[in-house]
Amino acid sequence: xxxxxxxxxxxxxxxxxxxxxxxxxxxxxxxxxxxxxxxxxxxxxxxxxxxxxxxxxxxxxxxxxxxxxxxxxxxxxxxxxxxxxxxxxxxxxxxxxxxxxxxxxxxxxxxxxxxxxxxxxxxxxxxxxxxxxxxxxxxxxxxxxxxxxxxxxxxxxxxxxxxxxxxxxxxxxxxxxxxxxxxxxxxxxxxxxxxxxxxxxxxxxxxxxxxxxxxxxxxxxxxxxxxxxxxxxxxxxxxxxxxxxxxxxxxxxxxxxxxxxxxxxxxxxxxxxxxxxxxxx
Amino acid sequence: xxxxxxxxxxxxxxxxxxxxxxxxxxxxxxxxxxxxxxxxxxxxxxxxxxxxxxxxxxxxxxxxxxxxxxxxxxxxxxxxxxxxxxxxxxxxxxxxxxxxxxxxxxxxxxxxxxxxxxxxxxxxxxxxxxxxxxxxxxxxxxxxxxxxxxxxxxxxxxxxxxxxxxxxxxxxxxxxxxxxxxxxxxxxxxxxxxxxxxxxxxxxxxxxxxxxx
Numbered sequence: 001x002x003x004x005x006x007x008x009x010x011x012x013x014x015x016x017x018x019x020x021x022x023x024x025x026x027x028x029x030x031x032x033x034x035x036x037x038x039x040x041x042x043x044x045x046x047x048x049x050x051x052x053x054x055x056x057x058x059x060x061x062x063x064x065x066x067x068x069x070x071x072x073x074x075x076x077x078x079x080x081x082x083x084x085x086x087x088x089x090x091x092x093x094x095x096x097x098x099x100x101x102x103x104x105x106x107x108x109x110x111x112x113x114x115x116x117x118x119x120x121x122x123x124x125x126x127x128x129x130x131x132x133x134x135x136x137x138x139x140x141x142x143x144x145x146x147x148x149x150x151x152x153x154x155x156x157x158x159x160x161x162x163x164x165x166x167x168x169x170x171x172x173x174x175x176x177x178x179x180x181x182x183x184x185x186x187x188x189x190x191x192x193x194x195x196x197x198x199x200x201x202x203x204x205x206x207x208x209x210x211x212x213x214x215x216x217x218x219x220x221x222x223x224x225x226x227x228x229x230x231x232x233x234x235x236x237x238x239x240x241x242x243x244x245x246x247x248x249x250x251x252x253x254x255x256x257x258x259x260x261x262x263x264x265x266x267x268x269x270x271x272x273x274x275x276x277x278x279x280x281x
Numbered sequence: 282x283x284x285x286x287x288x289x290x291x292x293x294x295x296x297x298x299x300x301x302x303x304x305x306x307x308x309x310x311x312x313x314x315x316x317x318x319x320x321x322x323x324x325x326x327x328x329x330x331x332x333x334x335x336x337x338x339x340x341x342x343x344x345x346x347x348x349x350x351x352x353x354x355x356x357x358x359x360x361x362x363x364x365x366x367x368x369x370x371x372x373x374x375x376x377x378x379x380x381x382x383x384x385x386x387x388x389x390x391x392x393x394x395x396x397x398x399x400x401x402x403x404x405x406x407x408x409x410x411x412x413x414x415x416x417x418x419x420x421x422x423x424x425x426x427x428x429x430x431x432x433x434x435x436x437x438x439x440x441x442x443x444x445x446x447x448x449x450x451x452x453x454x455x456x457x458x459x460x461x462x463x464x465x466x467x468x469x470x471x472x473x474x475x476x477x478x479x480x481x482x483x484x485x486x487x488x489x490x491x492x493x494x
Contacts, residue, residue, distance in 0.1 A: 085349025
């Protein structure tokens with residue numbers, strides 16, 4: 001069973017249209033939703049959660065239509081919306097007690113363990129936490145009721161590299177179970193590159209592509225040459241960068257002639273060049 | 282639902298406990314002013330206690346809990362209902378405080394008639410409910426930032442009304458709120474106010490989430 005299926009998901013705003021989006025997240029996988037600020041990443045997650053009314057399409061979460069599923073189905077979803085949502089006056093213990101009254105399968109011991117692991121103070125109020133601490137509390141809340149699907153919106157923002165690494169390990173550990181899946185959005189591509197099995201590129205509300213990370217690295221490469229050679233290149237260029245020192249172009253490996261100077265492309269470069277190129281089919 | 286109410290209890294303790302303390306102080310003043318037959322401070326105390334749901338909702342919207350709660354396994358009816366339940370608790374507390382203040386006034390001054398008691402309790406109930414009936418749906422529809430202007434307008438109008446009432450010896454307010462009706466009229470008015478309260482809850486449920494979109 002797929003953890004998440006989006007079909008033709010659409011939302012219109014004045015001056016911005018998201019979709020139609022088609023995306024599938026299989027069990028036991030992590031999908032990274034990459035996009036620049038304002039690309040529609042947060043809106044996508046809010047549409048999945050029915051926090052925003054969609055204009056078209058369907059959302060199926062863990063085999064159930066999100067609109068007709070009972071509210072209890074949300075027990076199986078862990079959500080982080082940036083560092084937002086926890087009442088500012090609560091401390092970690094109070095937040096745990098509140099959530100214990102909301103989630104039937106709340107695991108107080110697991111929550112306490114996560115709080116301890118993240119070094120979250122029992123006494124401090126949420127408003128007095130640093131950005132990183134806020135994020136850690138949100139992640140602890142999202143994990144402590146044993147969800148099957150995690151929806152994380154910009155969940156690694158504001159974390160220092162050490163904590164980010166801890167969180168990454170935690171999420172990788174979570175997704176090791178084949179019944180667990182994660183959809184994580186971020187504009188920090190390096191985090192997603194480390195975490196994800198699948199990458200979905202969102203740009204100006206359109207899904208440019210959605211493919212396995214390893215396949216993307218195999219399919220695409222960076223071509224290097226001069227500006228003149230680039231102009232004469234007989235292959236589709238998905239994005240390019242021309243500097244006084246030379247030219248780089250994002251190309252498909254299979255479309256390049258033998259002997260062309262190609263280097264592997266990182267997901268970050270792939271994303272940046274594609275967004276600059278904006279001519280992906 | 283239990284978790285939502287607990288969250289509101291924590292928030293009330295953090296942010297609005299001074300309102301409750303002020304309300305108790307107002308009731309004490311009401312006891313002394315009852316010597317001259319004025320229940321102004323008792324009504325004002327009820328008005329303050331009636332503000333709690335609006336205040337809590339403003340804090341929810343400020344922390345973005347309003348948006349986050351849509352991702353939690355709770356229904357819209359429960360999320361909105363929690364605020365209305367707190368409004369009712371505010372009314373009950375205001376009534377209990379009013380009864381205590383009236384009883385104290387009777388012991389001290391012996392000036393409290395059955396008619397004043399019934400009228401005061403009814404007026405306090407209506408004042409605590411009225412603000413929430415009007416303002417909670419507006420806040421769910423437009424968000425606290427926009428609804429607060431209506432809120433300020435209502436508070437201003439009520440303040441002005443109360444000021445005029447005090448200067449007119451309570452005649453004006455008594456002509457608007459049921460001050461001289463029979464117990465039957467009182468029950469009917471209270472039932473109508475509660476029916477409006479339920480209607481307001483339904484409207485808030487229908488509008489829930491609109492401010493987030």
